[in-house]
Amino acid sequence: MSVVIALDLGTTGNRAIAFDKTGKPLASAYYEFKQHFPKPAWVEHDPKEIFKTTMNALNDIIDQIGVDCVSAIGITNQRETAVLWDKHTGEPVYNAIVWQCRRTTDRCNQLSDSKDMIKEKTGLFLDPYFSATKIEWIINNVEGVKSEIEKGNILFGTIDTWILWKLTDGKKHCTDPSNASRTMLYNIHNQDYDDDLLKLFSIPKNILPVIKDSIDDFGTLQSSYFGKEIPINAMIGDQQSALFCQCGQDKGALKNTYGTGLFLMSYTGDIIAKTNRLIQTVAWKINGKISYALEGSVFVGGSAIQWLRDELGIINEAKETESLALSLESNDDVYLVPAFAGLGAPYWDPTARGVLIGITRGTTKAHIVRATLESLAYQTQEIIKDIQVNNPDLNFKSLRVDGGASLNNFLMQFQADISSISVERPIIVETTAYGAAGLAGIKAGLWTEDEFRKTVVINKNFLPSMDENTRDLVISKWKKAVNRSLNWV
Numbered sequence: 226m227s228v229v230i231a232l233d234l235g236t237t238g239n240r241a242i243a244f245d246k247t248g249k250p251l252a253s254a255y256y257e258f259k260q261h262f263p264k265p266a267w268v269e270h271d272p273k274e275i276f277k278t279t280m281n282a283l284n285d286i287i288d289q290i291g292v293d294c295v296s297a298i299g300i301t302n303q304r305e306t307a308v309l310w311d312k313h314t315g316e317p318v319y320n321a322i323v324w325q326c327r328r329t330t331d332r333c334n335q336l337s338d339s340k341d342m343i344k345e346k347t348g349l350f351l352d353p354y355f356s357a358t359k360i361e362w363i364i365n366n367v368e369g370v371k372s373e374i375e376k377g378n379i380l381f382g383t384i385d386t387w388i389l390w391k392l393t394d395g396k397k398h399c400t401d402p403s404n405a406s407r408t409m410l411y412n413i414h415n416q417d418y419d420d421d422l423l424k425l426f427s428i429p430k431n432i433l434p435v436i437k438d439s440i441d442d443f444g445t446l447q448s449s450y451f452g453k454e455i456p457i458n459a460m461i462g463d464q465q466s467a468l469f470c471q472c473g474q475d476k477g478a479l480k481n482t483y484g485t486g487l488f489l490m491s492y493t494g495d496i497i498a499k500t501n502r503l504i505q506t507v508a509w510k511i512n513g514k515i516s517y518a519l520e521g522s523v524f525v526g527g528s529a530i531q532w533l534r535d536e537l538g539i540i541n542e543a544k545e546t547e548s549l550a551l552s553l554e555s556n557d558d559v560y561l562v563p564a565f566a567g568l569g570a571p572y573w574d575p576t577a578r579g580v581l582i583g584i585t586r587g588t589t590k591a592h593i594v595r596a597t598l599e600s601l602a603y604q605t606q607e608i609i610k611d612i613q614v615n616n617p618d619l620n621f622k623s624l625r626v627d628g629g630a631s632l633n634n635f636l637m638q639f640q641a642d643i644s645s646i647s648v649e650r651p652i653i654v655e656t657t658a659y660g661a662a663g664l665a666g667i668k669a670g671l672w673t674e675d676e677f678r679k680t681v682v683i684n685k686n687f688l689p690s691m692d693e694n695t696r697d698l699v700i701s702k703w704k705k706a707v708n709r710s711l712n713w714v
């Protein structure tokens with residue numbers, strides 16, 4: 226009984242990984258599921274397919290390791306995505322509306338008088354990104370849902386909740402505060418659903434899941450699946466899970482995930498840190514004690530590298546970017562602002578568009594590649610700076626990194642240089658899954674929090690080596706480039 230399974234329920238696919246006590250992945254399986262785009266900027270998933278692919282992944286790893294060694298399961302998930310289903314039949318009333326879906330943009334504009342109240346209570350910006358307006362949309366647009374809610378037949382959940390309900394055969398309808406805090410219905414100060422917000426969005430409380438701690442008794446995977454009940458010990462949103470894995474309860478650390486987008490998080494303990502331009506969110510709740518984090522999301526990170534490969538065709542694969550960037554002494558003043566979908570934190574300008582500036586007759590593809598990689602680091606730096614300016618007491622010692630593009634050594638060194646911070650990359654790349662495994666393993670007695678932390682080993686450290694004048698100069702040029710990208714469409 227020394228293995229813990231993490232279910233990592235992502236936006237494009239579901240993964241199951243079995244970890245042993247040392248953090249070694251013993252078995253892993255991944256199944257993609259279909260993305261549905263019924264209209265431009267609308268994004269949906271089929272909840273039944275999400276469950277099916279979760280089970281496929283789980284089946285595969287149980288086939289490899291057997292069920293007897295498994296002590297617990299931890300769930301981590303894409304956040305905000307909303308599902309409503311019939312609690313008697315288990316049938317979803319509509320597809321899951323995904324966090325990326327922009328169908329409620331007009332509704333958010335209509336509610337703009339409430340945006341300060343929403344920020345104050347939830348720590349979030351009034352935006353279609355979060356669950357509330359998605360739930361409201363399903364209730365108002367899917368025939369029969371309102372009357373079924375009145376009869377008490379409907380449940381809502383984010384993906385953690387939906388999968389938990391399925392795994393426990395409908396016995397548990399629960400979530401944790403890290404997920405609840407992304408619904409826009411949760412008051413981060415009172416740590417509960419907020420009546421004013423429920424009223425604003427006309428969402429009845431009886432459809433909402435019970436909020437437990439992030440480490441808690443979430444019931445068991447029913448024995449009908451593998452012949453043995455397995456306790457489900459943890460639930461946590463994906464970015465918070467990576468934060469737990471990387472930094473734990475250490476206020477001196479930041480983590481940044483360099484995936485399709487960039488997600489920077491700073492653990493702020495029991496304090497809801499000051500910010501105007503970042504999200505204040507729950508990190509997790511353990512033993513009844515809530516912890517908070519600041520979060521900055523950048524829409525375009527690694528996807529800019531995909532753009533170099535798929536649209537421009539100037540590289541064949543992502544890892545080539547490292548040697549191309551290193552083939553130059555400097556960026557020769559070429560900057561790329563990848564505002565392909567507007568700019569997220571800290572600018573929040575949906576009308577911004579991409580800019581490539583500083584090009585001359587001598588500009589080569591290496592310059593464009595280097596400018597693209599550097600843009601990931603500059604965008605990250607702007608969020609770090611925002612946190613530092615608003616919270617001078619948070620004295621960061623290091624930046625812990627993960628995600629596909631964190632494997633790029635040029636990018637990591639450049640990040641260390643322009644942020645003047647030590648960048649630390651762990652051996653384990655699946656930090657999201659491992660965070661949830663860590664939480665579940667703590668409750669199962671596999672490790673204490675300290676013992677778990679010791680299994681997260683850093684294998685590369687990038688130390689800052691750029692002088693201050695150069696740093697100030699290149700950052701000021703980046704800002705000039707950003708200014709040219711703002712307010713375009």
Ligand code: ADP
Nearest residue numbers: 484485527528530531543544628629630632633
């Ligand atoms: P996600 O979880 O968002 O799908 P991943 O963490 O798997 O993302 O990272 C994939 C992203 O990282 C892709 O956008 C890819 O272009 C980028 N990437 C992968 N390897 C490298 C590399 N060596 N250098 C730069 N970018 C990379």
